[in-house]
Amino acid sequence: MDAVLEIRGLTKSYELGHLRAPALRGVDLFLARGEFTALVGPSGSGKTTLLNIAGCLDVPDEGRVILAGEEVQGLKSGRRAEIRGRSIGFVFQTFNLIPVLTARENAEYPLILGGHYKRADAAEKARLKKRPAELLTELGLEEYLNRRPNDMSGGQRQRVAIARALVTEPAVVLADEPTANLDSSTGTEIMRLLKEMNERHGATFLFATHDPLVMSFCRRVVTLTDGRISDDRTQAGDGAR
Amino acid sequence: MNNLKLAVRGVTRNKRRTLLSVSAIAIALMVMIILDVVMDGANKTVADKIIESSGHVQLYAPGYYDERRTLPTDIAIGDLDHTLAEIRGMDGVVDVTAQVNFGGLAIHDDKQMSGLFTGIELESADRIHGYSDKVVQGRYLTEDDTDGCLIGYRFAEILGIGVEDVVSYVSQTSYGALTAADLTVVGVVKTMNPQVDEAGVLLRLEGAQRHMELPNAATTIIVIGEDRDKSVELKERLLARLNAGVEIKTETPQPATPVAEDDVPLFAEEAPTGGFEKPEEVVKPPTKEGFEGYTWYELNHFIFDVIEQKNGMMDAIRAVLFILAAAMIINTMLTNVFERTHEIGVMMAIGAKGRQILLVFLGEAATLGIIGSLAGVILGTGIGLILQYVGIDYGNMASAMSFPMGQVLYGVVTPLKIVVLFLQGVFISAVAGLYPAAKAARMLPTKALRFI
Numbered sequence: 001m002d003a004v005l006e007i008r009g010l011t012k013s014y015e016l017g018h019l020r021a022p023a024l025r026g027v028d029l030f031l032a033r034g035e036f037t038a039l040v041g042p043s044g045s046g047k048t049t050l051l052n053i054a055g056c057l058d059v060p061d062e063g064r065v066i067l068a069g070e071e072v073q074g075l076k077s078g079r080r081a082e083i084r085g086r087s088i089g090f091v092f093q094t095f096n097l098i099p100v101l102t103a104r105e106n107a108e109y110p111l112i113l114g115g116h117y118k119r120a121d122a123a124e125k126a127r128l129k130k131r132p133a134e135l136l137t138e139l140g141l142e143e144y145l146n147r148r149p150n151d152m153s154g155g156q157r158q159r160v161a162i163a164r165a166l167v168t169e170p171a172v173v174l175a176d177e178p179t180a181n182l183d184s185s186t187g188t189e190i191m192r193l194l195k196e197m198n199e200r201h202g203a204t205f206l207f208a209t210h211d212p213l214v215m216s217f218c219r220r221v222v223t224l225t226d227g228r229i230s231d232d233r234t235q236a237g238d239g240a241r
Numbered sequence: 242m243n244n245l246k247l248a249v250r251g252v253t254r255n256k257r258r259t260l261l262s263v264s265a266i267a268i269a270l271m272v273m274i275i276l277d278v279v280m281d282g283a284n285k286t287v288a289d290k291i292i293e294s295s296g297h298v299q300l301y302a303p304g305y306y307d308e309r310r311t312l313p314t315d316i317a318i319g320d321l322d323h324t325l326a327e328i329r330g331m332d333g334v335v336d337v338t339a340q341v342n343f344g345g346l347a348i349h350d351d352k353q354m355s356g357l358f359t360g361i362e363l364e365s366a367d368r369i370h371g372y373s374d375k376v377v378q379g380r381y382l383t384e385d386d387t388d389g390c391l392i393g394y395r396f397a398e399i400l401g402i403g404v405e406d407v408v409s410y411v412s413q414t415s416y417g418a419l420t421a422a423d424l425t426v427v428g429v430v431k432t433m434n435p436q437v438d439e440a441g442v443l444l445r446l447e448g449a450q451r452h453m454e455l456p457n458a459a460t461t462i463i464v465i466g467e468d469r470d471k472s473v474e475l476k477e478r479l480l481a482r483l484n485a486g487v488e489i490k491t492e493t494p495q496p497a498t499p500v501a502e503d504d505v506p507l508f509a510e511e512a513p514t515g516g517f518e519k520p521e522e523v524v525k526p527p528t529k530e531g532f533e534g535y536t537w538y539e540l541n542h543f544i545f546d547v548i549e550q551k552n553g554m555m556d557a558i559r560a561v562l563f564i565l566a567a568a569m570i571i572n573t574m575l576t577n578v579f580e581r582t583h584e585i586g587v588m589m590a591i592g593a594k595g596r597q598i599l600l601v602f603l604g605e606a607a608t609l610g611i612i613g614s615l616a617g618v619i620l621g622t623g624i625g626l627i628l629q630y631v632g633i634d635y636g637n638m639a640s641a642m643s644f645p646m647g648q649v650l651y652g653v654v655t656p657l658k659i660v661v662l663f664l665q666g667v668f669i670s671a672v673a674g675l676y677p678a679a680k681a682a683r684m685l686p687t688k689a690l691r692f693i
Contacts, residue, residue: 052687055590057589057590057686057687057690058686058687077594077595078594078595078596081589081592081593081594081595082592082594084589084590084591084592085591085592085593086592089591090587090590090591092587092690096583096584096587098247098584098587098588099254100247100250100251100253100254101247101250109591110591110592112244113588113591113592113593113594113597114591114592164591168592
């Protein structure tokens, strides 16, 4: 199976005054293309730290991160930003849309920031131009393309955030507690949509979550405890709890 | 949708804060434009008044300029008719007039005061100086006014003199003899030129030549060219032409045998004799021939030195206003960056590089600058145009000024200066946004994302 994310011997600690608090203590993780994986564990177990390092937002103290075949540790911040723009999609707990941009513009923004239009030929550019609206339509937001986030519900905003994460056709989508700010029915709807996207587009998802709902949709559940992977299991992942 | 669009929309997020920043820039620019309009108007008025009094170029006999404060009549331009004809025939010369300036003691009843007496060619002097329009009492001089004169309005007040009164004067002829005459005031003038208004007596050139014993001679020739900004070129052409082939005569005519002291009349009234016996054949001027010339700017450099100093002050005021506006922008942008720290983290997460973040916030600062500068330009130009067409009447203050100014100051709106100020406003706003934008661009994505 193709590896889209390969993590080897990852360690990371933070300074807390005069002390160093270890967040990750030698984590190994392999994600194959198309996987739909939950990273679970109690607060402080290192989920967000692992997600940040996997998403090139942070750098490890030790260890290797290979993303879509490219080793990313030791790269400069500009190059890491390029990799984020090209190979990674993010979905956040609080949606984090840009309030002055419409749904379509929010979904399109990574294409601009990542220079996708600049690199594309005319045909590809035309395809990319249509993609934000297509994704939003696929996510049921065809009526909301020109609305700004403040005029949308939480579920709608999260769907815009999903479109934004998928618009660059990234190697992996990293989602940090994507349902935490949604009620259970909207959360279920969002997870169904994400699963659909996973199946339809072959996108790889890694969720950091406490939410059993999210876990129930995932075929694989990796448990982090005190900065180490304590469990890695597969399940039906059909959303049944 | 691009970074610029995001920057433009960014300024709409907090309208009150944007309004404050925009107002600061707008007010600063408006004040600067109004100051420029008023100062340019004052400069133009001063220059116009100076040219009205000095012409574009003044020609003297060599040595006159250095001695001009003493109003020497023994350093004069001779062969005046021929000289004037030659100047009039030159390309680029629009008008010429000659005058004889001399100092004297003006006396009326029991009052006496030093005065500046000027013999003028009636028609050409009126064309250049516009005296007939400045007569506030009585009338302008005519060819029949052999012993008539015009007097400055302040001078008339000081001497307690009016139209048809007689003012006597005592002076020295070009030969150093004392001379005196009575002049009848035919009119009072208000020129806004302090020299004329406060101490000036204007009489016909022929009369002054006669009194000063300067037949066919003048102390000053005033030339008007086509363009005051080409006065230097005009002066050089005039001097090249008039001094071409001039044989400099170093011979200074010596007075003939001095007349016995007892025989010297106290006043050489109307008589061409003074303390010295006049040589029979003396060609005026009694000094070397040739000409020296000065432009209106050179003649009034002390005024322009003051204007230069004032320009320096204007630059200081401009700098202070820009600093205040820039401080407002920095404050606004720092607050914007602080408030949007989390959003900056999100932008970084979805692929924004530091340079792109920098551009967004710089663009936002520049947008504030563009809106503020535009508002300032509209307000400033509007008020400036009112000042240009309606003017500021500063009434009695006008006469208290030592500068030659009119009663109403009309502003001058200079489009180029406004464009430059607009661009400066935008540029300074963008520069002011540099620090907050750099602060945003240097953020660590994880820290920014943790910020709530």
